[in-house]
Amino acid sequence: MSEDERKLMDDRGQFLQAVRGGREVQDADWTQCRIVLTTVRIVLVAEGKRTIPLDSITDVGGRYDVNQNAAGVASYVTIHVEGEDVLLLRAPEQDEFETDLYRAFVDNTIVYVQHPAVKGGVVQNADWQRAKIKLTDEALQLALSDGQYVTIDRDDIGDVETDEQTVDGSERRVFEVEHTDEEGTSVETNLTGEEEQVTILEEVLQEGAERNRANLDLSPVEQQIVMALHSGVSPFDLPEFVDSDVEEIEEIFDRLIELDVIETIRERTEVEMTSRGRQVASEEMGNQ
Incomplete structure (x- = not known):
């Protein structure tokens, strides 16, 4: 060796x-x-x-x-x-x-990256640049020539589309990869490379997308909620946004969590006063 x-x-x-x-x-x-x-x-x-x-x-x-x-x-x-x-x-x-x-095949080779091509549903004006690629069990890591480090978690690939584009003077097959950035915002990163790299990237990216692809049968309201969240609407504004009551929204959240479409970040605890609590409050008010 x-x-x-x-x-x-x-x-x-x-x-x-x-x-x-x-x-x-x-x-x-x-x-x-x-x-x-x-x-x-x-x-x-x-x-x-x-x-x-x-x-x-x-x-x-x-x-x-x-x-x-x-x-x-x-x-x-x-x-x-x-x-x-x-x-x-x-x-x-x-x-x-x-x-x-x-x-x-791909570790430490050079690919072409456009990041972010889309952020929060808005097309960006990012240029194509070269990047060194590293693959781990968990992620695809990209060190871009402008100093950015982009990590695409393999468990976080929402969708992969392909397109033909001219990159660095050559017509290439481009992968448009939807994932989230460090702030949890939906972004699209575009990737391409030489023929051998493209073959391997396709396997890695499609395998990641398959992990997250579910045969979902969402109702119109559930689809509306998913799109609203994707667009940045606050969960607390959803009842008014989709014209539903809070209880219905919470039931939909429970179903979407079970389907692994959304995840809980922080739970808000709903409380009410007990008799002892009312007594404590009355004593405090009497002392003021």
């Missing part, structure tokens, strides 16, 4: 060769192996040893259910290798393994 090569993961796992030399392997099955991942290569050690340089991998992600052995597994990562091979890889800690694999 060279001085520039670092080991990222070394664990037991499995692989399935779905395509060999451009032809699907219909009877392919999972093989127990040791998986060694470095910043330069993947090594699969079973009866023999297979080394896959990272620069020979042309695509990562997506499912490739070549047969029932593949389709019957809930989670694996797909890699497409030059020479028209496709392998499916599994590890005991699959999410951590996939993050390590993505890190091997």
Whole structure:
């Protein structure tokens, strides 16, 4: 291993060769192996040893259910290798393994960032700038050339849209990522990069969005409340804003909390005087 090569993961796992030399392997099955991942290569050690340089991998992600052995597994990562091979890889800690694999491709590389492209629903005039990227289990971290540090929590990605834009003189696929900033304001950060980076970013961002995407069937009033909160309307102003009473709004809040659409930041306690409290107040007033 060279001085520039670092080991990222070394664990037991499995692989399935779905395509060999451009032809699907219909009877392919999972093989127990040791998986060694470095910043330069993947090594699969079973009866023999297979080394896959990272620069020979042309695509990562997506499912490739070549047969029932593949389709019957809930989670694996797909890699497409030059020479028209496709392998499916599994590890005991699959999410951590996939993050390590993505890190091997994008950590400390340079991407293009526009932040914030939108803030609180208002389009900003932010310029595109270069940024160094770092991926962790929890977040996508961006160090922008103007000194900003932007953190996109992977559990906080609300939506991801794609667009084609000219960035740095080239037509590129751009990801428009909705998330919240440190103040809790909804913002949109736009990201793009070279083809290999875009492939990895798509997997990371879509996976984050899937964590938060729910099949919600919200009523018109619930939709109105969600949009009002997103636009900055105070929760205390919502009854008047949507023309509903406080009790109905609180019931809707309870449902939206259960659906993980909103979360409680601070609870206001409603109180009334007890008989002892009234007695204390009367004594205090008599002493004044």
